[in-house]
Amino acid sequence: MFKIAVLPGDGIGPEIVPEAVKVLKAVGKKYGVDFDFREGLVGGAAIDATGTALPAETLQLCRESDAVLLGAVGGPRWDNLPPAERPETAALLALRKGLGLYANLRPAYLFPALAEASPLRREIVEGTDLLVVRELTGGLYFGEKKRERTPSGEVAWDTLIYNTEEIERILRLGFELARQRRKKLTSVDKANVLITSRLWRETAERLAREYPDVELTHMYVDNCAMQLVRWPRQFDVLVMENTFGDILSDLSSVLTGSIGMLASASIGGKVALYEPAHGSAPDIAGQKKANPLATILSAALMLRVSFKLEEAAREVEAAVGRVLDKGFRTADIMSEGKTLVNTEEMGTLVRQEVEEG
Numbered sequence: 555m556f557k558i559a560v561l562p563g564d565g566i567g568p569e570i571v572p573e574a575v576k577v578l579k580a581v582g583k584k585y586g587v588d589f590d591f592r593e594g595l596v597g598g599a600a601i602d603a604t605g606t607a608l609p610a611e612t613l614q615l616c617r618e619s620d621a622v623l624l625g626a627v628g629g630p631r632w633d634n635l636p637p638a639e640r641p642e643t644a645a646l647l648a649l650r651k652g653l654g655l656y657a658n659l660r661p662a663y664l665f666p667a668l669a670e671a672s673p674l675r676r677e678i679v680e681g682t683d684l685l686v687v688r689e690l691t692g693g694l695y696f697g698e699k700k701r702e703r704t705p706s707g708e709v710a711w712d713t714l715i716y717n718t719e720e721i722e723r724i725l726r727l728g729f730e731l732a733r734q735r736r737k738k739l740t741s742v743d744k745a746n747v748l749i750t751s752r753l754w755r756e757t758a759e760r761l762a763r764e765y766p767d768v769e770l771t772h773m774y775v776d777n778c779a780m781q782l783v784r785w786p787r788q789f790d791v792l793v794m795e796n797t798f799g800d801i802l803s804d805l806s807s808v809l810t811g812s813i814g815m816l817a818s819a820s821i822g823g824k825v826a827l828y829e830p831a832h833g834s835a836p837d838i839a840g841q842k843k844a845n846p847l848a849t850i851l852s853a854a855l856m857l858r859v860s861f862k863l864e865e866a867a868r869e870v871e872a873a874v875g876r877v878l879d880k881g882f883r884t885a886d887i888m889s890e891g892k893t894l895v896n897t898e899e900m901g902t903l904v905r906q907e908v909e910e911g
């Protein structure tokens with residue numbers, strides 16, 4: 555039996571998470587695996603109910619589970635809270651740190667049927683299959699930050715800090731993952747300006763000797779942004795620090811058709827966390843418009859990474875592929891001649907494909 559902590563959170567979270575749960579239940583039935591789902595409060599919803607974005611019971615629930623499925627946190631209602639109390643910081647970052655999830659995997663894979671959905675031309679995005687490996691518990695997000703009054707006005711700073719150990723473990727994961735794929739690793743940095751990037755690059759060079767079968771390339775982050783939209787097929791695995799990874803993974807999502815397709819797995823601790831890479835989308839919340847596929851694909855990553863159910867993971871991914879091949883689309887990936895469906899209908903279609911496939 556696998557215990558899954560289910561944290562719907564805010565905005566579209568409560569609409570998309572049940573769709574992934576639905577698919578997991580079908581997988582459980584088909585493969586004879588028992589999933590025990592336990593729901594917890596997180597984000598703004600938790601602030602409203604308990605006064606804090608990550609209640610102690612929720613963290614405890616996550617620690618006692620085999621994996622965590624998260625929707626999204628945050629929204630305009632909580633935007634004016636002090637930075638340290640906002641759902642993004644107090645729930646999401648605290649959860650990542652609290653569970654020791656130092657690595658975030660964001661696979662950008664273009665389902666062939668969605669080549670038309672990307673704002674980029676078909677011949678550019680076709681064949682995109684890359685993996686962004688983002689460092690998740692260091693760098694600017696967690697370095698010292700401060701805001702101070704001085705006689706000449708206010709001054710504020712965030713600190714970009716990394717030690718060798720933090721750099722080494724994420725790079726190592728990058729090499730290992732590249733080894734399981736097409737054996738190409740792009741280490742993204744800004745070594746022409748940043749001293750943390752110097753340490754990053756030297757560490758990558760040192761580790762590369764242990765992975766002679768993996769082809770390592772260094773790329774400056776600004777160039778990488780350009781290369782991703784110019785010629786995404788050149789990439790296999792990309793590894794980078796926290797902020798670069800935040801930015802470039804959103805950019806990569808455009809290659810998949812929509813950010814509504816981008817799944818993620820945050821790993822490194824005993825319990826891993828699975829969540830769509832998009833946010834809570836307050837502008838479309840409650841309208842059944844949200845695309846649940848990123849969450850469903852995150853559940854597939856859970857099957858693969860946490861539960862070692864590779865066949866089931868592939869089954870879910872293939873089910874998504876067939877639903878798209880049949881022409882069903884949520885609004886974000888809609889194009890001419892396709893059939894528009896809502897959040898729930900999309901979830902049901904994938905579930906049916908799993909049951910029948």
Ligand code: IPM
Pocket residue numbers: 628642643646800831833
């Ligand atoms: C992400 C999100 C978060 C991040 C926000 C909501 C704090 O953008 O998971 O990419 O910056 O890490």
Ligand code: MG
Pocket residue numbers: 800801804831
């Ligand atoms: Mg982001």
